[in-house]
Amino acid sequence: MMIPVHYYLVLAAVIFAIGVAGVILRRNLIVVLMSIELMLNAVNLTFVAFARAHGQMEGQVIVFFVMTVAAAEAVVGLAIVIALSRHRRTLDPEQMHLLRG
Amino acid sequence: MQTGASGTPLEALGLIPAIPLAAALVNVFWGRQLGRRAAGGIACAAVAGSFLLSAYAAVRVADAGALRDVLFVWLDSGSLKVDVALAVDRLSALMLLVITGIGFLIHVYSVGYMAHDDGVARYFAYLNLFIFFMTLLVMADNLVLLFVGWEGVGLCSFLLIGFWYQENVNAIAGNKAFIVNRIGDFGFLLGVLLLFWEMSGQGIPSLDFSVLERNAHLLAPAKLTLITLLLFAGATGKSAQIPLYVWLPDAMQGPTPVSALIHAATMVTAGVYMTARLHFLFSSAPFTLTLIAWIGALTALVAATIALAQNDIKRVLAYSTVSQLGYMFVAVGVGAFSAAIFHLFTHAFFKACLFLSAGSVIHGLRGEQDMLKMGGLKRYFPVTYWTFLAAALAISGAPLTAGFFSKDLILWQAFASARGSFGLWLVGWITAGLTALYMFRQFFLVFHGEARAPAELRGQIHESPPVMTLPLVVLALGSVVAGWLGAPHYLGGGVWESWLAPVFGARPAAAHEPLSEELWLVALTVAIAALGVWAAYIGCVRSTRGFEVSEPAALRALYRLLARKYYVDEAYDVALVQPLTRFSSWLAASFDPGLIDGAVNAVAGGFWAASVRWRRLQSGYVQHYLFAFLLGALIVLSYFTLG
Amino acid sequence: MEVNLTPLLPAAEVALAALVVLIADLFLRDDEKGLLAVVSVAGLAIAAALAGSLWDSQEAAFGDTMLGDNFSLFFTLLLIAAAALAVFSSAHYLSETNMPPGEYHALILFSTAGMILMASANDLILFFLGLETMSIAVYILTGLRREQPQSSEAAMKYFMVGAFATGFLLYGIALIYGATGATHLARIGYWIIQSAGKPDWLFTAGALFLVIGLAFKVAAVPFHFWAPDVYEGAPTSVTAFMAVAVKAAAFAGWARIVVHQLAPLSPQWDWLFWLLAIMTMTLGNLLAIAQSSVKRMLAYSSVAHAGYLLIAIVAGNEFGGGALLFYLLAYSAMSFGAFAVLLALKNGRGDNEEYRHFAGLGFSRPFLAMSMAVFMLSLAGFPPLGGFTGKFYLFRAAVLAGYTDLAIIGVLNSLLSLAYYLRVIVMMYMDEGGVEAKTAARAPYLYAAVAVSLVATFYLGILPGDALELSRRAFASLR
Amino acid sequence: MNPELVVFFFLAALLIGFSLLVILVRNPVHSALALVAALFMMAIFFLRLSAPMVAALQVLVYAGAVMVLFLFVIMLLNPANIEPKARLWWAGVGAACALFVLALVGRFLTGAGASPASGASLGPGFGSPQALAQSLFGDFVLPFEIASIVLLVAIIGAVALARRGTP
């Protein structure tokens, strides 16, 4: 028998939640970026599951785009981290609050 | 004419007020360039012109009954139309003659009295302006225009009381006069409004006197009582009756001719004139009349008692004026309007004469007004002495003088007319005695007894120049003979009653009473007046202390009570002025900035504080932002779980 | 397969211009970099001409995923204008700050291309890609003033929140895809109609996630926290661009997706936008009051204005759409103008973006101050300026849709906003000191940009008829 | 219990476990390694969902390229930098996340009936490179082109931001 699609959905949701928690909680920017990747992967899982359920290739194609975007974001994110590290030898986002109020 | 007023048109009527107005304007704009003499000359000439025109009008009135001149539409709001319309009937003709005639004399007198003052142009401008407003007042053909004159004379009074403005007392007295008058006017105005809407409700939307007179019977009695009470409130202000008489004594801060003209002869009688003008309203409001009579009587008595203990030469006369006005209101109150006007007429002569004589004395004494520093002045003031004596006799009711006729007429009416009563008469009678007493106290204190003026001043005391004494003589003569116009029937009768009959209607003759009774009363009055003179002689010539008794204690207390004017000013201060001032400064200092503005500022401050406080939400920590994002997402999704 | 590329032309042209800039950058000496701006503007002008020529043509391409309808053309023109103004006004700023001009211009153009795609996309995937093109370019632009720690920090914050939001947006697309089996908006709309206006939970969840993602882009409370920090930290010219263009593009998404395609859902979820609108307006205005930096104040004001615009989303009907578009026009002009004035204050000594730097500006730099005053008054909604007319239409739309309460809260917020807008004027005209007159920037293009904004602000206020008609027709062209 | 389901749960547990590791371990290198593992698990799920091409891309692009980049940056920037402990609001965030998941999961499970059919019949070659390529260069050619622009922008940006030298 097939695994019902919402099993995958729940799994994806859990992974997404873990990613969200990581983004909010981790105090190392690189790990935060990784958590974002986790979130995007959870979305990918959802897409693929739905593609399977609908029997359409579209969902899988979208995953391709998401991966591209995720890669691009990772690159830019890391570049920003590097740029930031030139000003401050730390990766802790909590050390960065020049801008507030 | 659509309002249905009647009267023979006379174009020249407008000139009577216009001439003094023009003269006033000339003096306002060019008075200083023209110089003293010219300023005075113009002013006198203007009043003389008015007088002549008034005389002409009076002659015309004798034939035509009433003259009328509609100048232009003043106010027309749709429901109310008020014309600037002047009318002269026998009553106003009489008033005009008094105003312009006595006014002219006083103008002439002023030329001498103010000869050395810097503000003479200003003085004459004010004085002419006063004549303008006063003539307007008596010539007004409707209540609103009358009110214009009414307020206008108040303005002039204010200006002239405070004429020597550099003294604060004078300016304060001017303010007091205007404001106290305004309290009365408040009632007057409401009365006018109420009257108008009541008439309007009857389909007669007009305030013209002639229209009102024809339709007064339409008004409900209760309303009429209220209206007349409100109107009378105005009269108590203008004519200085209880409870609003307090301004008049203070008004003596003005130049003495002003006191003579405005605060004795003319303006203060405006209240009497007004009630007489509206006699058709008052005479059908019995309650109001009774009240007026008693207020008049009480005022007469109270003022006379106060006058007993005053030492300022002008203040005595001021209280005397209040007292005499009280008499007039007694007459009004018993429905004897012509008697009231008669007393107004005679009073104008003798009171003007008294004031001007007093002014002459003050002038001669370089401004000294305290009678305790006078005494024995007879020899310095040969003319003034006699004019003063003539007027004093007149006011005291010496037989056959003007005051005798008018006062006895009032007392007789108070006793015998349908509305009269013994009580009223008794008060009037006592007051007559007191009048003689204080008048002759003054007379003796000033002219007889030992000379109390400072030695260095004595050499400079002098009689006034002819320009001042001449009017005095004229007025003194008037004081003596003017009464014959209204001589009682037992002395052959005068023209007075018949002259005014078209205005007030034939007086419901009180002559049912036997003649003997009237004569008895006259005798009683003369007797008490004589008693008063005698007492004054005892108290002032013999003891020279002017009643300032020290023994026994009860008398001393009484004296002090009188000298302090029953503490009425103080009572008003404590009961009205101070609470109002305190309340108002509480409003200005605490309530307005604190509560009302405070609330506004608190709102503004609250937003600022909220902004400062809530800014801390924006902590600068990106993960806080993300957390908030998450919470927001939860809110959005709550739609999902809730819905 | 027949491919109609016509609707793509403006976006492609902008991207092409970006490439030209990149290449030209390699061959230009430092003192010739000014040409890049010329190239950019020329590219934008051509794109604008292309877009103009397409007006009323209702072209569609790529299986209707890319539309050249009047709506997208309206936004295309608006965005191109914003980009052109940004380019115009940044010459002075670039030379003062040592930002790399090649990258700067290229990124501006790329992001513009992305925005045009967002406005034209009729497919969620295409929309998402346009959004990402724009976002990534703007993340980088934000951090482009590398010598400034604030700039990097702002980039970091923007990026983190943005990526986070991307996750939500994508998740929403995924769920919608799951529910409907489509990402094409027309098909989704058809599906909604099929489901008789009562779509299932899956779709609703997806739509809500989508809304969260979009709400982030327009900085709606509580997804707004990044905005003040990022606006403040970013180079001012980028902030101006962001405040105007990014917001416009995001609202294009709102209009097409939420207001138009998901219209059947509106009775169910309007209360949500109602709440968002109120929170956004109120918090934005409230927090703006106590700021000490004008730039940051403008950031909050931009949040607040997003709130006003959300009123139109709530109102939702045709009038709401027209009002939304018109207000975007007006807002773009006045907001851009305000930032441009800030740009002009930049001098060798510093950024001069605090309130105190504005003291006495009315007398040392009359034109700038006068313009700033006009922009502030327009933002506050005074007639006869564009901001007033815009607000008027917004509130009218709200009343028309039965949301008088929103209109009332909206005007009360305007009142609140006056407090801080007037403060700028107070500083400029009723105080002394501040930036010295001697350091006046010689930046003719910048002044021209200010003047254009000024004229537009007045024009939209006094003669709004044509622009209004334009907005109305643009919105009506959605299908 | 259905064996397929057992496998699913086993893999799911692993995926969740690795994911949790990513966010729980203190050392970023360890996080990165856990992430690699999680991404592999994800690829396995893709495979099971008839998406072999995607699974392959997942391994190549993510587990390969992107993760290398991550590790590279970690090495570049002081790896010894130990992350400070998170604060008390752990609890709050935990609760929020749990709520969030519950909100979704609860609905997904209870509303399962409304979800699309879980087993559409698949055509031949579903998920194959050919199928993917056909879609990609057919209906999705425009997004594909735009994706390239996204990457281009990212490259330009990365260079602009991260390059050395006087800014």
Next chain:
Amino acid sequence: MFSGDLTLLIFLPAAGALLVLALPRRATGALFKVAFLFAALTFLWALKILWKFEPGLATIQLVDRARWIPAYGIDYFVAVDGINLFLVLLTAFLVPLAILASWTIAERVKEFLFFMLVLETGMIGTLVALDLFLFYVFWELMLIPMYFIIGMWGGPRRVYAAVKFVLYTMSGSLLMLVAIIYLAVRHAELTQSLSFDLFRIQALSLPFEEQLWLFAAFALSFAIKVPLFPLHTWLPDAHVEAPTAGSVILAGVLLKMGTYGLLRFAIPLFPEVTLALKPALIALAVVGVVYGALVAMMQADLKRLVAYSSVSHLGLVVLGLFALNQDGIQGALYQMLNHGLSTGALFLLVGMIYERTHTRMIADYGGLWKPLPVFSACFLVITFSSVALPGLNGFVGEFLILLGAFRAVPFWTALAATGVILGPVYMLWMYRRVFFGPQGRSAGHALADLNRREIAILAPIIALVFFLGIYPDPLLRRMRPAVDAVVQQIEGKRPPALFDSDQARESAR
């Protein structure tokens, strides 16, 4: 319909403003001359409008109407009738005088004159606009120049005062904006046609409940502007801080906008609510009359005193308006003119004395008559105009107001008439302390009496004070038909049963 007369009147000052902007900053003399010239021309043109105005017609005249924003049915629609004609004239009359009075301003002359002229455009526009949208545009347009005038040329707390002025005023008018929008939307719903035309919207009959809220919004906006107690506290601050010309215009014209708005918009648009809320508004107005007078009495600063007297006087105007009969409304309208003249003149006079002594504290003065007889005489005339001495302008208005109000609400009118007493109390008390008595501290300055420019400013005002007091008929005749129209609009309307009780009592009387 476009005769262009009014349009020219509105925009002539704006043209002047632009010209001023174009002139060089240093040429202050030329700037003043140009500004004065344009203001004077505007006044002359306003006189021409008076000339062309046909008395006896209730309808609007000299209509200028053009489509403005057709998509929403917004028109450029201006016209005059008996209600606004004289207010327009007053505005055009006061602005040149205010400019003349500002001749001594030395700093930022250009900006000042620019704002004055823009302000004039705003004011005239507000008065003649009959399209609700257009009205609102002009209404707000007035605010900005005044804000600058207070804020840039004002006293030490000018910023506070200016911001307070704007915020306070806006807090009301923004709600009015919503009400205007709501009205237009309802109009569109009910008639299927788009319009902001006052008269067409007036023809709607909305449910009472809706009217109530709309009226509240309009009335709040106008009440703040009036200002009606207890919304008055912005006024003293604004007046005290504003420069002379600002105070003159503020008191002379801007405050009238509130009462004008009530008469033009709030009352005819919502007659039922007007009837229902009449008692409350009258109560506020009367409290304002007494309160303003009491607070004025205790003020130490001349300008503050005059400001509070405005509160008192305008309370009376509102009382007249809500008497809702011919007399009351005409009186109110007339009193608006009077107040504009007399309070405007008071501020001019205070400004003149301030220039000489640099103090406005009453306690610093005393005995000014001696050195300044002409000034004092002018002040005296205006003082008595302000306390409504019969024969001067103030009386005509006050009398008509009391006349009308007495018919409607006798008790409240009696209370309001205590203003008759309190007015002289504070005005004369102030006058005495300033001009009479021994010379005060300010006498240390060399005091010169009025110069020719100042006399030229005051003379026309004083002439008008007399003219309006003595011969008001030409004005009343032109106002009457329009006022009648408003009264008729209200007559026959009655509030719904809930509010009916006092109405019934009233008609039973």
